[in-house]
Amino acid sequence: MLKFLKGVVAGSGAGLKDFPYNIGEPYSSAWGSWTHYRGTSKDDASSVSIFSLSGSSSQDGHLVAGRNGVKRLRTVRHPNILSFVHSTESEILDGSMTKHTIYIVTEPVMPLSEKIKELNLEGTQRDEYFAWGLHQIAKAVSFLNNDCKLVHGNVCLTSIVVTQTLDWKLHAFDVLSEFDGNVEAPNGLMLQYEWLVGSQYKPMELANSDWVLIRKSPPWAIDSWGLGCLIYELFSGMKLSNTGELRNISVIPKSLLPDYQRLLSSSPSRRLNPSKLIDSSEYFQNKLVETIQFMEILNLKDSVEKDTFFRKLPNLVEQLPRQIVLKKLLPLLASALEFGSAAAPALTTLLKMGSWLSIDEFSVKVLPSIVKLFASPDRAVRVSLLQHIDQFGESLTAQVVDEQIFPHVATGFSDSSAFLRELTLKSMLVLAPKLSQRTISGSLLKYLSKLQVDEEPAIRTNTTILLGNIASHLNEGMRKRVLINAFTARALRDGFSPARAAGIMALCATSAYYDMTEIATRILPNVVVLTIDPDPDVRSKTFQAVDQFLQIAKQNHEKLNTGDVGGATDSGVLSMTGNTGLLGWAMSSLTQKGKASEHVSAASANANSSLVSISSNSSSAEAHDTITEHSTSISNSLDQPTPSSPTSTDGWGELENGTFHDNHHSDKEGWDEMEPIEELKPPNHLASIQAAQKRPFAQPKQHAQNSSRPNNAKASSTFTNAKPEDDDLWGSISAPAPRSTSKPLHVKSAADEDLWGSIAAPPPKTTSKPSKSTAANDDDPWAAIAAPPPTTKAKPLSTGRGRGTKQIPAKLGGEQFRPWVDGENYVISYDELPPPPPLSHEQFRP
DSSP states (O other): OOOOOOOBOOSSGGGOTTOOEEEEEEOSOOSTTOEEEEEEETTTOOEEEEEEEEESSTTOHHHHHHHHHHHHHHHOOOTTBOOEEEEEEEEEEETTEEEEEEEEEESOEEEHHHHHHHHOOOHHHHHHHHHHHHHHHHHHHHIIIIISOEEOOOOSGGGEEEETTOOEEEOOOTTOEEOOOOTTSTTSOSSTTGGGSOGGGOOHHHHTTOHHHHHHSOTTHHHHHHHHHHHHHHHHOSOOOSGGGGGOOTTSOTTTHHHHHHHTOSSGGGSOOHHHHHHHOGGGOSHHHHHHHHHHTGGGSOHHHHHHHHHHHHHHTTTSOHHHIIIIIHHHHHHHHHTTOSOTTHHHHHHHHHTTSOHHHHHHHTHHHHHHHTTOOOHHHHHHHHHTHHHHGGGSOHHHIIIIIHHHHGGGGGOSOHHHHHHHHHHHHHHGGGSOHHHIIIIIHHHHHHHTTOSSHHHHHHHHHHHHHSGGGSOHHHHHHHHHIIIIIIGGGOSSHHHHHHHHHHHHHTGGGOOHHHIIIIIHHHHHGGGGOSSHHHHHHHHHHHHHHHHHHHHHHHHHHTTOHHHHTOSOOOOOGGGSSOOOOOOOOTTSSSOHHHHHTTTTTOGGGOOOOOOOSSOOOOOOOOOOGGGGTHHHHTTOOOOOOTTOOOOOOEEETTEEEOSSSOTTOSGGGOOOOOOOOOOHHHHHHHHHHHSOOOOOOOOGGGGGOHHHHHHHHHHHTOOGGGGOHHHHHTSOOOSSOOOOOOOOOTTOSOSSGGGSOOOOOOOOOOOOOTTOOTTOTTTTTOOOOOOSOOOOOOTTSSOSSSOOOOOOTTSOOOOOSTTSSOOOOGGGOOOOOOOOTTTTOO
């Protein structure tokens, strides 16, 4: 006999001393003479179940059998057998009598009969749940009979309890005994406490105490009969009162009927083994059983099977009983994800199940597993988390986000995958409001600074949008140092038109954070130049922004006139209602194959492959990417410095005590060091050409012989008829780049008055005999000695050097400065002008 801990008590069981559990309300039913109570632990208030059995004497038969049950329950462990936690036996003084009580503490469970009423399942869902429960009990009985060679002796409805995850478990081990197949002692009792079993649950051989036949029968004979009784009670909904009721098969499902009849065979040796019932019964082949079985052996499945299963699971859980999904499948799925046995698509199903829970239940059952998943090195899991962060982000506490989630998420900012960088960026819209100012200024802004010069244009655009949306969560100092520099010095100068549009929208949405001086000196000068942007959407948004900021300026002017100096200096006096909401994300094309830059050229051919769409609360207009060669010429035509290289790594620097310090770059790098744009100087090659054009030059005289050279006449008319506006250098800059090459123009110093002498053709080297001219001038004293005109013809100019029919647009730099000729498409190079004809002796006659 086991030795039990005995406590000294005073009064009822509720006042049991040294018992570490609180006894609660009892359930309405329990097996045998036991009473089933609800209970809680005194240490952590966790739920437990407490079973008690009382007797007037320590040698009471029920107490002796109860001690056997405690011993068996403590030593036999199986997933489908009730888990033992604690036990004690006490003596309670009740007046003049002493009451002996055994207490067993187990995991929290509920009687099966009460759980069935609570679930109230019907039809197919009821049959599926019963199938799963019978499957579990059959495994427990098979374990006892086949593996342990034990006989339970009283499998019935009251010996089954249900856990909080709706699993069925077998208990009531008071009658449990070893199977004794020793035929040499046929008269000895094999089941010492068989008298505790009701007569309606006893098979014929046990009712007749035929121990010889029982020992010759297989170990599962008695318990197979008990399984048949359990099936009848389940589907009839009534407690079995006599053995004759088992013949009523109308309530038994047809798929289970053959197995039911074999379990209740009159011959013990022909009764169905519970292990075969598990493996071969058609009744257990349903969606719920197969799903739970797959989840329980998930570690044994390969990646292909897992991926196929989890892709079907979201639709499958819609068809299963909701309570079973939430209480059984959800914990299995959360555990599988937490320990890495589940694939990334399982997170979609987990969040779908979590949406059916209350906020409090979601925080307890789902959120802890999700937080742990952020530490997973699996990229697929990280992508799935970031794609669905809007479904659980609001439930996260600020402390959890700042300390446990952001350090892992931040690694995605510098990931080599552009898709993961973009998802990380978008997740900040949910996580940034929960970050501390120290994390935002010391870490987040550094990452955003690098992303604003990312090689992917969609990421640069979305970074600008994010800054506009989280501006309210920055402190005033950070807003002053970051916003204007980020929007004007970077976004408005981006070569990607939606990025420029995003910069304009962000400025409008954050207009409340700028004072009048910043608007007048830093914002408006940078915004106004985009009114001639090649992209129509950028121009449209620019005019809206100009109107908004001018309205702010007008209100400031009116306040100054009325003497309201304090109001005039207030920042952000106006913010359009259409821009006060969150800016919409740009539509990314990173999910498509190839880089975003490769899709730009195809955007005009396929409208569905547009890279970016900018939206706001006031406008849902989309900005499709139509970038061509002229879209990047806006910075040149406006004579602005080119934006930073997309692949550069310059940032805003680190923040210490409200100031940024960049350890890797010069002090001039970063948003906080950018100054307002002042008067911009033209590039060096433009300055040289402009200086050359302003120098005076002597125009060579044209002679009558030019009539034989029409091209020379055209060239001459170019200089004599040139208009003053032809000297405008900026009109030529905006022309598209030439597709052909030519020799560079070598410009002489300013001291050389003859600008064209260096490029003029040399005089002809051929000589000819002098000839007399019929148009001789008698006043020319040099006519006699003048050289005769050349008889050789000028060599034709080579094709491609100015006489071809192909138009060659002007290009600065190494290209020659070539004027247009009378608006035609032919140009002529100065180094190709033919030499002037020699003077005849008649022209020099005195």
